[in-house]
Amino acid sequence: METQSREFKSNSVDALANEPLQTAMGKMKKGFTEKRRKAVAGLEEFEELRDQARDIKNHTLDHLDLYLEAYEAKVKENGGHVHWCANGEEARQTILKICRDLDAKTVTKGKSMITEEIELNDFLDKQGIEPVETDLGEYIIQLRGEKPSHIIAPAVHLNQDQVEEDFRRVHTHLPEDRNLIEPRSLVNEARQVLRQRYIDADVGITGANFLIAETGSSVIVTNEGNGDLTQTLPKAHIVVASLEKVVPTLEDASTILRVLARSATGQEFSSYTTFSTGPRRSDDPDGPGEYHVVLLDNGRSSMLGTEFQEMLRCIRCGACMNHCPVYHAVGGHAYGSTYVGPMGVVLTPALAGIEETGVLPNASTFCGRCEAVCPMRIPLPKMMRHWREKEFEKHLSPASSRYGIGFWAFFAKRPSLYRWFVRVNLAMLKLWGKGDNVRFFPFKDGWTKYRDLPVPEGKSFQQLWKERQKGDRN
Amino acid sequence: MSGSREAVLGKIKQSLSTDASDQERRKAVQARISDHARNLTPKRTADLDQARLIDLLETKMKAVDCTVQRLASMDEIPAAVADYLKGQNLPATIRQAPHSSLANLPWSKNAPMIEVSQGRSYGDDLNSLTACHAAVAETGTLMLESGAEGPTTLNFLPDNHIVVVRESQVTGTYEDGWDRLREKRGGTDMPRALNMITGPSRTGDIEQTIFLGAHGPRSLHVLIVKD
Structure with missing residues (x-):
């Protein structure tokens, strides 16, 4: 995984001086926290559910090999295929082969952070296959040639007038004098433009919020319905998922779903939670003819049994970044990595190597809000500290901070x-x-x-x- | 194609530090998968009788921008659909799921002006009518099963989705819905798609303002019918 995380400091300086970004971030920091607070207050069992959600994932990770084998057997039983991929390159080649076999020209995509991690869009583009992002936020940033700045709200760094500008620049087949003052009209325009793309696409690619060992199902959680159109209409559905997405049963998924939406958007439940199991059956009137799961490791198996294993409980709700003062101040792009905010500064060094991401674990005030709101009770500050120790041990921290610590230590040893x-x-x-x-x-x-x-x-x-x-x- | 299956599984086994024997671990995993043990479920639905569950379902559905109408019998559906379409200023057409419970609706008698067709959607239907597997009162969530009687395209392509819920299909929790599914289909057999739907399509991707009808239905109308 490539990162530009070394530029975090200079990126931050630019971000603080970026007025549109500061306007957008000012709006986001209130919205998400208030909605989560209300949703949590509305469910008296929320704290106990967090404990159980943590325990479910801990149990699954301790038996990960066996749950993955059970999951794979069920996928096969239902007529699907599981492709085990050790790294991003293997995953990209696997996806390319599936597309080539179907002679695919366009691929629609549901919102998926793991395809950002393996930089799938650039790769498909170079191979002559057009990837079309269908989540509104992802669509907007694809038009802009940007990366997501938030794991569930990819265009949160933008304001409405910037989106209007992009739509006018790209949708040149629409009348120039159309009214786009209301954000409602931007939503309608994206709906209209993307509708035909769903129908024309050869392959649909989504991520997965969960894989269910009991049934061999993949689960996506969305609000727009774009993920469902993406996986229902084309000839093939490719699910790209990392190893740690597996949970034992439908009951276990239900428990984690109760804390997921509340932590993420403050909804009790997202509009669409879909369990997909294999390809179209003989008497089905619709659905994809092929069903593939690209099961990606990309560094995760090396986190097992280490002080970073707990990070594999993460369900990508975004609550940690929604409550992070550093994220609020500089936005997601400053981190220079696919995963941003507190979960990003812990996960990125694990996937890309601390040598590549040096300063990232220092992008925190250690205020502890991330851990306080994490539905999976991941001790994020503790793990950032582990990374800082490794950074120091490997002599990666900047000279000024090393001398600073040496200077302090000189006095500390002489009371x-x-x-x-x-x-x-x-x-x-x-x-x-x-x-x-x-x-x-x-x-x-x-x-x-x-x-x-x-x-x-x-x-x-x-x-x-x-x-x-x-x-x-x- | 198994790719790096053995390498990845080997790495996982090597990284996991466990004192338990292989046999113990396998037993634990098998038991967990076959027991379907429930974790904690919210109290909000625990002591409600069926009538109160249905009231809670209606409240929760309205909270997520559904419209809800109660009917005394399945025979009232055609007139209710006609009224709804008229009230919303929508064309008098409906694409209906080929579901056995909807097979004998008295369209020609009670709503002759509605143009009814059956089958999946190819993207040119404005209004759809489907059945469901269950409706979960906890959060106002519908569970819809794909199959010969339940085309998934009807849940997502039309602008307006009308769903029939029979009172006996209303459950308290998601777990109740799963148990009923296992009972109906036998064991762990899942439909190709099981859609949990909680309100119409929405997006907050532009400045976190919520708009309905992003890519899926703009409206979700629920008919709760006495059995």
């Missing part, structure tokens, strides 16, 4: 010197800030450019602690 240094610095900060706020600090203008540092009020923590201990004894 009396440390206390003296802190006292002197407190006094100097007060003088420098004129008793109010520090607005500029030499060599630290990256910090003070965006915010003021309040001058310390009185004593250091150590002094206060000492006094308190004394007070307790008296």
